[in-house]
Amino acid sequence: MRLNIKSSILFALLVSASAINFSASVPDEGMFPLSELHKAGLKKAGLKISEKDIYNPGQIGLVDALVRVSGCSGSFVSPNGLIITNHHCAFSAVQLASSPLHNYLQNGFVANSYEQEIEARGLTIRITDSYEDVSKDILDAIAKTDDPIERIAIINKKKAQLVKEAESKDPSIKAEVSEMFIGKTYVLFKYKTIEDVRLVYIPRQDIGEFGGETDNWVWPRHTGDFSFLRAYVSPDGKPAKYSKDNVPYQPKKHLKVNPNGVEENDFVFILGYPGKTFRHRPAQYIEYQQKFLLPYTSELNDFQNQRMLEAGKNDKATELALATRIKRNANVMKNYRGKLKGLRNIDLIADKQKEDKALANFIQSNTALKAKYGTLMSDIDKHYQLVFTDAERELWFNNLYTGIRTYQIANLINKLKIETAKKGTLAQKNEYFNKNIALVKKELDAVYESYNVDADQKIAAHMFAQAYNLKDKNVIQTIANKNFKSADAAGSYIAQNIANSKLNTKEKLYNEVLNNAATLLAYDDEILKSQQQFAHEHAPFNQELTRREGVLNKLMGDYVAVKEIYQDKSFIPDANSTLRLTFGNIKGYSPADAVYMKPFTTVKGIIEKGNSGDIDFRYPQAIEQAWLDKNFGAYTLKGTNDVPVDMLYNMDTTGGNSGSPVMNAYGELIGVNFDRAYDATINDFAWNESYSRSIGVDIRYVLWIADKIDNAQFIIKEMGI
Structure with a gap:
């Protein structure tokens, strides 16, 4: 859906009479609001396309390919509503579709045609349509009260009123008022909601969850944490509940997949819906x-x-x-x-x-x-x-x-x-x-x-x-x-x-x-x-x-207002499940003395972990056979005779960024974000370049699994590779 800015530009948030400005060194802490991308230093950091190719009010950009998949992020990767996100983001829907007889959770699921796709119960797709700053409406409403209970009641009432007014003007959208800075700034977001979501391709559990809880929040990782869904709408293009008569949704924009991936130190960026951070607290x-x-x-x-x-x-x-x-x-x-x-x-x-x-x-x-x-x-x-x-x-x-x-x-x-x-x-x-x-x-x-x-x-x-x-x-x-x-x-x-x-x-x-x-x-x-x-x-x-x-x-x-005066700078708002951008580089780190974590893992590591005998490290025999046969196709990592599995980067992510597309300098999809390193779980409270590392599944591994292991070549074809 096209993004429009109405009245005031989003996040030109007011403190007294002065607009907040966001700026960043490269790379820096920050999940940037879209309207401030021109201040983020993206070109200096390595972006090869125009910032307007990402986001340009009234025009189609990369942001139009972004979706919110229930509590996760995702992106369109074909003109027919195909979405890539994480395996764990579709987990509950796969579980609900499974039974002891048809255990899609354990065995995976591949639909080779639209007719074979099954309902992803409980999942919805939200697409950001437009947004506007409504801080003045809410702050004016509470200006005359000092009673704390009344303050919250008035805020909630005003938020509900703004939502009702927005939805009455356009019944096709769902509105939501998000608090950007607690007690200070508020933005009205308008979303298109797609209720008919279907499972298309889910890798089996010993790929999508390889490493289990043993490896969760840990690097090095070898997890194929990806899945493919499809969004459906009624024949007239409007959102509708699940029906056999519905047709695949045609997005305004879908991401181009680059099967060549990236290398160490390459510039990368993420668009997504990060959950909540709490960095501006005492x-x-x-x-x-x-x-x-x-x-x-x-x-x-x-x-x-x-x-x-x-x-x-x-x-x-x-x-x-x-x-x-x-x-x-x-x-x-x-x-x-x-x-x-x-x-x-x-x-x-x-x-x-x-x-x-x-x-x-x-x-x-x-x-x-x-x-x-x-x-x-x-x-x-x-x-x-x-x-x-x-x-x-x-x-x-x-x-x-x-x-x-x-x-x-x-x-x-x-x-x-x-x-x-x-x-x-x-x-x-x-x-x-x-x-x-x-x-x-x-x-x-x-x-x-x-x-x-x-x-x-x-x-x-x-x-x-x-x-x-x-x-x-x-x-x-x-x-x-x-x-x-x-x-x-x-x-x-x-x-x-x-x-x-x-x-x-x-x-x-x-x-x-x-x-x-x-x-x-x-x-x-x-x-x-x-x-x-x-x-x-x-x-x-x-x-x-x-x-x-x-x-x-x-x-x-x-607290935030006086802190801005003291530090003589403004702050990027804490994450709150609204659309943001973060950027950085493919980069390893040193979590402890004399230890360096490289930024890529390979299929060889899957075999090595499997040799431990730990139940969390079971994997399909087909992976080992393909590895022994060196059946890697065009999906190898430069400098190795192996397929890359997961990758590490210094971008600023948190919960809700699961499923976010990882893109290269040209805005092409090269991976899917799914986790952080253990030391980076503290990102919610503080971010630091030395230890804050996030983890994504390399698109080359996604393609290799689809092509050589699961016989899901239709996915590769649909994505135009």
């Missing part, structure tokens, strides 16, 4: 991450995965059902542990504390700044000291429904039950029930797809035992009120009640409870009761958290 925010969020979440995810792996050990259907949950948990767990390692290694808290102290001194030394921001740094500290007092309680509640899926089910049932009970006569109750039951069942179906009662009992017992041991302001009162004698008793209580509940089996719930309004209202058990108790306890706490969010919103807006 020392206390980093302290919260290091002391509370990162260790708690990684340990809980580890425990959950162990229980789910046990549940699927001897049951292929259960293993498949839990596969996506396990993969997501494992990815977050290793990422968070990498962040913890990085935070400790570079002592980022101490560095931030020095920066904040210098900033505080600067404020106090300037009369005008002191009058406006005199209490800013102490107010920030006061806010976080309060956050620290009940951080464990907040984290426990945040994971209640995602951790204990029976409670997620109970929450849905109780909401339906409460609303049904409000109706007057039985006939009115049944009318409400019948009107809403299909939607509730749709939500329940999504939960039950990855639900296992044995795993849920053990996870619940673990979380209840955790809660039993919380003290002071972290006490979970609902659990304390039950007067358990020990943590084990708390765990046994919840495990037994899950076993006794009709919520633990979809069929039992649907057939015995959700028949009609009367059967719903007649059913009660300890899970439903305790879920309501948790909800009542959390309501005032959630109100307090909203108040704190309002306080932080104002504080962070001021």
Whole structure:
């Protein structure tokens, strides 16, 4: 879709009366907004095409080939809606399409015709259509309030209003207001959404996930983390739900694939939708991450995965059902542990504390700044000291429904039950029930797809035992009120009640409870009761958290504003899932003394890792045979008699950049981004050229696997190679 700029140019963001300007050394930290590419130094860094070939308002550019694939990035690589992204970005859709009889996750999937392509359930495609700065609309709306809760309510209301107005003017788009700088700058994005997405070519699991969790967030890598999807629309070209009558979408632009790849030190750049970074936050925010969020979440995810792996050990259907949950948990767990390692290694808290102290001194030394921001740094500290007092309680509640899926089910049932009970006569109750039951069942179906009662009992017992041991302001009162004698008793209580509940089996719930309004209202058990108790306890706490969010919103807006004055420069906004560009070079690094990591791996490394006998390093026999036969075709790496697999570069990426196209100096596709090195997991908080390295699968490996291993030559032909 063509990108248009309306009213003010995006990211000409205002601080008082002055526009923020972005600039960068080469290479530098930064995920650049499109409107600022002319200030990024791309030509000096090595770009051979015009910056306007990438992005030019009102004209077609490379950005028109970019898509957001649910939480990932991707790009069109043919005029018929063919999209390349990561294997792990399509993982959940492949899992949902699989069964013990047709295990596409394990065996891969190749569709040699449009008719053979199958629905990628759960995946949607979003294409950035246009955007505009709406900071003034939102900041004017909150100008007259000092109440933190009211501030957040007004912001949310105004955002919703702007979205509604945009969508009413153009029903074909979906709008979203993104906060660029917290409490300070806001941009209205308009997207075209494609709901009919299909699986085209998915490599088998021992290619797409080669190395498993052993190699996750690690270099050297040998993972074929790629997949091909196709976008479909109705015959009139409009977005539509899955239908056999739909036709392949024809994008405004698709990327040219360069099968020759790149070499060490070559200039490269990425376009994509990076998730969230938090680089413009004070020392206390980093302290919260290091002391509370990162260790708690990684340990809980580890425990959950162990229980789910046990549940699927001897049951292929259960293993498949839990596969996506396990993969997501494992990815977050290793990422968070990498962040913890990085935070400790570079002592980022101490560095931030020095920066904040210098900033505080600067404020106090300037009369005008002191009058406006005199209490800013102490107010920030006061806010976080309060956050620290009940951080464990907040984290426990945040994971209640995602951790204990029976409670997620109970929450849905109780909401339906409460609303049904409000109706007057039985006939009115049944009318409400019948009107809403299909939607509730749709939500329940999504939960039950990855639900296992044995795993849920053990996870619940673990979380209840955790809660039993919380003290002071972290006490979970609902659990304390039950007067358990020990943590084990708390765990046994919840495990037994899950076993006794009709919520633990979809069929039992649907057939015995959700028949009609009367059967719903007649059913009660300890899970439903305790879920309501948790909800009542959390309501005032959630109100307090909203108040704190309002306080932080104002504080962070001021923090960035005064920091810009102090450093006499402006900042690139933190990533927030909006379209950005980052650039750099194919480049290795030294993670430790006397160690140098080269920027390319080859098929030889797959064979070597396979010799270890580790289950994570299984690979198809066809790869070894092709390697022994030196059947490399035109896909070799210069200077080697081998095929390159993965590559390393010093670009600034984060979550959401998965699936982003890696392009050469001419804007040609030469790889697909999928990960970062372990030391670079800290990118979310800080970026450094010496250790921040990202990882992509080399396009030559993608083509070699398609050509020599999977007999998917149609992909190569469709991409025009």
